[in-house]
Amino acid sequence: MKQPRLSLRRRLKSPALIVGWNTDVGKLGLKVTEYLNNKLDSEYIDEIEPTDFFPLGGVTIEDDIVRFPENKLYACPKRDVMIFKGDAPSYEWYKFFNLILDMSEHHGPVKEVYVIGGMVLLGAHTTPRELVPVFNSPELKQALSQYNLGKNMDYQTPPGQRPTLNSFLLWTARQRKKPAVSLWVPIPFYLVAVEDPNAQRKILEFLDRRLNLNIDFSDIDEEARKQNEKLERVRASFPEINDYISKLESNMRLSEKENEELAKQIQEALTPKGLEV
């Protein structure tokens, strides 16, 4: 592991580590970590070099801009929090996850790890967002029981699919006896390509309570309100879209074509260059 470029004046006491991925469903990991870094005035303290973990046969271009893998660790000593914001590695996952934990431990004895993850919901945006946790230790599950998170969910990877990166990270943390929880928020499928401030709010408010971050959420609430208004205007302007969303609100399934149409229309309406409604 390379040495940190900047070093904290002192080690953190017993920090919580929050992990979010840049390429998450609904940009959830990216937006939550960016929001936290901004609100907590975090400082960059370390990073993982991309060699060993990414192909590096060139660069990708996203939204007109070159995008290079970036895996950075930030710290907010005041709140005893570290935030890792990174790109999912292409290989050497176990080594990568251990590096995240090693790098964090170098700056303070990490107490708990919180991993952010968005998942696709085949439902309407008017459904209240939920937080679905997966713990790697019964003790942490017990410790977080006061937040009323648990759904006592059972799950097994279906044939032909693979576990998520977050499950692998949780398992790696458990190998090191490090309590960790992945926090999943289901995001309506038609918001996956844009953003979902309501989902971000759901994770943030939990982290705020758990880690005593004392965040003022008025800005993200305003963002959520504006998005809801836009969605209402889309519904009012496009009866077909309104029908689709109404069906979802009635717990009905849409056809694949209807799903695609709804996602396309919403994406166009909610992106800055989208149609005015």
Add this chain to the structure above:
Amino acid sequence: MGVKLYKEPKLKKPDIIVGWPGIGNIGIVTVDTIREQIQAEEFGEIEAHDFFYPSRVTIKADLLADLEFPRSRFYYKHLDKKDLIIFTGEEQPTDGARLYAEGRKAYEMANLVLDVAEKFDCQRVYTSGAAVSLVHHRMKPRVWLVPNKKELLGELKRIDNTVLMSEVEGRAGQGSITGLNGLLLGVAQKRGLPGVCLMGEIPDYLSGAPFPYPKASKSVLEVISHILGIPIDSSKLDGMDAKVLEVIENLYAQLPQEIIERIEQRTAVPAPGTITEEDQKWIKEHIDEFFKKGGKGDEAT
């Protein structure tokens, strides 16, 4: 990263037989059949998390109960004539996005397997895979034998239904073995450990098919049984072979007549592989429309 041995059996100059999934699963079906028939006992494994992405997660009541990885296991058996170690891997490790072994991870895996082989004083290493050939699925597959030492050539020449690379039509002794079945032999050569790769012929038009090709595994079983001097009943694969043949015949019947005619010519020529390169290209281009090409495997090319 390493090997976990649950026990250290006392073995007398064993050989090691190694198998990973690949084209037609010819190698892994062969090795698994031997393992089952001789009732080999598991005695260790290579730790998986450094090599593989997990294959399955189990969550119970919100708790991560288990995370399963592809297994890479060692077995052993005392036999009358020879002790045997068997190694089977459920996946081939790779550094990149490809499904078959390549890069540093594959090299590390090959070295770990051979570390165990040398620890138990293995005399020879056998791997098995597919030889993608211009043969017909109704023909009995031959077994291509590729040793990693020149001294083995004489011994291998005398075995029925086998060919050396120099005897394969149009090869002139040249070729390559992709994946771990090849790499392992190379690493064994580097260590001075003799080894042989046994590759069962599979028709080129089935090389991307998503099902095994037990007909070739049967051929490999017969040859390895002869080499090791241990009785292996290859007829145990007859049932699987019949089922797969039925699937192949159904698919084959859907091919355009002109393609069928070209493939049928293979049964008429005394030595498969003698059709022209132009024919080969033509058939491949058309066949791929019927069988989606896969990317995994140990392929002799």
